[in-house]
Amino acid sequence: MSAVTKSPWVLHYDASSCNGCDIEVLAALTPLYDLERFGIINTGNPKHAEVFLITGSVNEPQITVLRQLYEQMLEPKVVVACGVCACTGGVFRECYNTLGGADVAIPVDVYAPGCAIRPEAIIDAVVQGLGILEEKRVLLAAGKLEPAEMPPLPSAANKTLQGRSVALSWKDAIAQAQESSKEEPSEKEAPAQEEK
């Protein structure tokens, strides 16, 4: 075992959960079980994380976000779906804006059900994930680790990737902001003329 599997750092992302599972993920890290004493730290930076905890079901805009976060994490990495929403879509499965569980967007290694998931279940799932992480680490060291296969994109999300993906939107926003700063005076004048 190496430091990677002894004290893994976790990245937590709320795909579109109800917060119930998020606060339980945090509860597992804070004094209830105090996982930090084992060196398990919640980090905001995907590049530092080995374990990716996902809560909540996945909708269209989330697919790009999840994929980006997943791709920014370095190998070896494991993905744990926390809560029944992240496993299958859960109670939100029949909603019009829910595509399904986390495995719609990225490959998932461990499924941990529960609504809301109990901190014990999270710990159990992460421990299970550590076994997989160790396997992957050994494979990686031998140069045999194949990257996990990405699930096919739902057809609706293809459009998102091309059009209004999160990664692209800030560039659009710059363009919009520059345009709007040019247009602002004329916009203000226009209604005044109408009033006359």
Add this chain to the structure above:
Amino acid sequence: MADRTIVPFGPHHPVLPEPLHLDLVIEDERVVEAIPQIGFVHRGLEKLVEKRDFKSYVYITERICGICAFGHSLGYSETVEALMEVEVPPRAQALRVIWHELSRTHSHLLWLGLLADAFGFENLFMQCWRLRERVLDIFERTTGGRVILSACNVGGVNHDIADEDLQGIVLVLEGMIGEYKTLLKTFMKDRSVANRLRGVGVLTKEEAIGFGVVGPFARASGIAEDIRTFGHGGYGLLGSFEPVTADECDGYARCKVRGDEVFQSIDIIKEIIQKMPEGEIMTKVKGSPAAGARAVWQLEQPRGECFYYAKGNGTKFLERFRIRTPTFMNLGGMVHTLQGCDLADVPLNVLTIDPCISCSER
């Protein structure tokens, strides 16, 4: 004038427990404009009333938001009860108040912890969450769940609390007060905390009224408004109480208001336990909401006034169910506080309104 740059903030960001995206237009270190982008947590729960009958939908409302889970099931139940003119037994109403106020305590402690985390006071964060676990223990003991309680139902509540357990709740809460006071003293008196919060994200009273902000955000700007004082539902059993307010209008005031509201909630729970009525905890609800019947309801959630609307169509499915959540009202005020603030204060300004994105987007 310096060049304008756009800094994307979120949807994944260490201080944000939930996905929210902001495009921050900055000049040097100063934010000139913040353009919010939401839609990451939208699931379409309001539409689900067409697929779940009105009795099972109460379990969906709990999952609108896991932090005020009980509050949403309470608001929904009370709206449907108003729609069908159901009388709720007084004991059920009193029990609802206990759970709702406990939710407020747990929500505020959670928020205080997240705030401490946002300005990098890791120890304080842990202490807040440690104290919060005691409230969750009460939940677990009385209902079996830690965050999703499934305690409230149309017509009453699903679980009764025995008298010894009620006394136990009082003991636990009284045991918390001492430690909580020490904790709050750190928030209120510590110099580094004050440096971080004082004068940050000011929203004056006039602006607060203009933006229509609600809850602790409004009360911290000096607006004494609290739906609980109207005496809806079980709150009618209580004596009168005053909303907690502060006049500083900044992040520090919001911290103070939420901090003091925990004491208020504990007082309310103690008062209602003393006055606990005896009797049934559930009325049998027969039939379905009449066609064309409408009802509205207001409820003070931990984050502010929440507004519910329901319309029946004669079947066991509701025609329409609508929620206007507190964060939805507060987002306008938040974007306003972001304009002109320093880049380093953005996380704090976002956090001090206690945003609950999954409520607002449903």
